Amino acid sequence: MGSGHIFFDPSSCHGNMLFLGNGDPLFRGPRSTMLKMEDSSKRRPFFSSPEELYDEEYYDEQSPEKKRRLTPEQVHLLEKSFEAENKLEPERKTQLAQKLGLQPRQVAVWFQNRRARWKTKQLERDYDQLKSSYDSLLSDFDSIRKDNDQLKSEVVSLMEKLQGKVVGGSVVNEKSEALEVDALTTLQVKVKTEDRLSSGSGGSAVVDEHSPQLVDSGDSYFHSTIDHEEYPGPGGCNIPPPVDGLQSEEDDGSDDGSCHGYFSNVFVASEEHHHEEGEEPLGWFWS
């Protein structure tokens, strides 16, 4: 361990000038042209196979300063360390460097690059989660919209029946008329309530049932980079902070304090989606 094939001159810009262990300059260019000016017979790639990596004789003949790719063992240990804590305190950096036979700077760079890779992956995961959540909500929205259509026609037909009775001059006493109006009002309230997808403090059944992935799992990039204190969910719900480009509504206080308000952005998107198709947005029913 601790030996490789090439090392770099830290003073050179971007490390473009490379040196072999004996100090001979090396041209750095396209992979196939990475040749020492003379004597390429002893030159080896950073590594060719895992077997070669553990070939002590192979490493022994190398100068300890040479730069090379990290061995699987080194990477494994670094990965384990990263899993435990993705930030590196100076003490741990030194310890790891000693353990791995690397420069502390190399360990720091590895952690930095590893954090960047993790972040990229996390953004991909977050995107996938948000997308599937959106798709699921959209499909629920469509089915609820169909239910609403059906209920709407029910109301219309009941209205017509009621009007027919009144206009037809049938014998309707005050009490029975009031009862029918009450029934209609109840039906309207019921439809209205379902239309809004939620009631009270329980939040949306749709959201609860189909969007568990939006519940803070603690490993989202967004969660980790944005302070939860700054993005509490409405009504004290434990939900992730708004995602740029999706959360377009301000909490204007009109929300009833339940969780569903947080997802209104999704419905806004749904509405826009239906608008594009020439359909009516959510909330068209009672307007």
Added chain:
DNA sequence: TTGTGTTTTATTGCCTCC
């Protein structure tokens, strides 16, 4: 074998924090 895309290692410059 070669061209091309991806991954890994490293640098630079800027920013923030103490």
Added chain:
DNA sequence: GGAGGCAATAAAACACAA
């Protein structure tokens, strides 16, 4: 002002298809 973090980037190593 120095240390450390991050984004952007370079370039070699690597993988793989044609």
